[in-house]
């Protein structure tokens with residue numbers, strides 16, 4: 433039986449290992465307003481009632497009864513939006529640079545603990561759901577299960593487990609990996625057996641891969657087809673790391689349902705993606721100048737920076753065309769969701785890029801909330817402030833449809849009805865400071 437994070441959550445509750453979110457005491461969030469991302473409606477002078485982890489009522493104060501036993505959480509002047517989502521994350525990410533040296537020889541146990549720390553920081557930064565797009569040694573599954581069981585705090589986690597890769601392809605080591613349809617089938621099955629919610633394949637080279645062009649289609653059609661067929665038989669979808677139009681066209685024709693990065697995509701292939709309901713996860717932050725400071729901070733080598741700059745302009749044009757062609761876009765950063773970038777987090781800066789590329793504020797907010805939920809087929813449970821869904825809610829200083837930069841003030845995080853962060857209150861929330869940007873401490877801690 434394959435268990436998604438929501439099923440695990442339910443199981444944990446049944447088993448009595450109740451996560452902190454399965455509360456019995458209702459809570460009332462009282463704020464200046466909330467955004468209904470399903471339709472763009474603004475509800476001013478808002479009250480949201482939360483019970484047993486879910487939203488049980490939401491509306492203007494004049495129409496929303498606060499139960500007598502409810503604990504009131506007052507957020508005067510603040511706006512509530514759904515918890516943010518980031519669907520291209522590697523909690524164990526090590527980019528070329530100083531980290532690679534510092535973390536050389538990291539044990540599996542140390543990796544899992546580092547990933548758990550990154551998961552907690554992601555949650556504190558307002559990201560209540562993530563999808564992992566390639567991790568190692570199934571540490572991601574251990575972390576995801578531990579969070580679902582309430583053993584430590586973190587976002588809801590969907591994961592593609594390990595990347596199904598080919599020898600010499602992006603995301604691989606020097607070891608031979610999978611060549612030909614039979615080996616790809618076996619590897620796909622292995623990941624599904626381990627608990628993958630998605631399958632991630634790498635069909636072209638990548639920025640971080642020294643060999644193999646970003647635009648070069650490296651995975652053969654029969655290998656792509658093998659991954660898609662096995663995944664489809666198990667009821668799950670395949671997403672592809674792709675830098676090129678050609679490789680994307682081929683992959684979409686073979687049934688791939690997600691395209692990651694899309695550094696070079698022409699209008700025709702974007703139209704095809706729109707027609708075929710293929711999701712685009714742009715990860716703009718990996719190629720745009722506003723985030724170069726991040727790469728300098730981690731000591732990225734010259735060859736890496738040269739590749740980043742090489743793809744930046746085309747990547748930006750692909751993003752703008754994707755907005756024009758109404759491609760379904762779900763936010764992914766390919767950096768830690770909380771990673772400091774340009775004065776905010778990677779997740780929020782990524783959403784700002786979407787706005788700059790032509791989305792309306794509502795569309796950019798949807799790309800960070802309900803759209804990823806739809807992509808993950810989790811929109812019955814999360815992705816909007818809707819009665820019946822999990823109380824995954826964050827608060828910011830203003831109405832984001834009027835001032836999108838208000839997202840940068842995010843200071844309150846609730847997941848499943850439990851408050852994990854409240855910069856404006858004095859209640860039971862633990863407030864753990866986010867990594868200090870000045871100290872350049874966003875991603876690495878001294879080895880134990």
Ligand SMILES: [Zn+2]
Nearest residue numbers: 520522565766
């Ligand atoms: Zn990635």
